[in-house]
Amino acid sequence: MLKVDVDRTQCQNFGQCVLEAPNVFVLNAKDEMEYTPVVDDSELENVEAAIDVCPMQAISLVSGR
Template sequence: MRIEVDLDLCQGHGMCELEAPDVFEAGRDSVTVLESEPDESRRADVEAAVRYCPTRALTIVEE
């Protein structure tokens, strides 16, 4: 899986970092993806981050 962030939508709420702190780092206005292709052991956390993003800025792309 690969994570994509729509920076036009992201407002830096930080829900992704709360759900998957090893994968995301929230800034004031946007998020940084620390690991754009996390391994399957982090899937549940990444899916929660995508689900709880208030602006729907995150997407999981299956490869």
């Protein structure tokens, strides 16, 4: 399993991560980003893509593979 962490002090709810990894990151009804902190290894590429596109560099992978 992968552990995903988002620094809420950095996140500006831009939502780019949602486009890259929709199974992990979603925008709720208030347009606030919510995420699943523990996801299956199969999401690794998507999470890495989300890390790359996040303009605030708020996403990190706590443990991988």
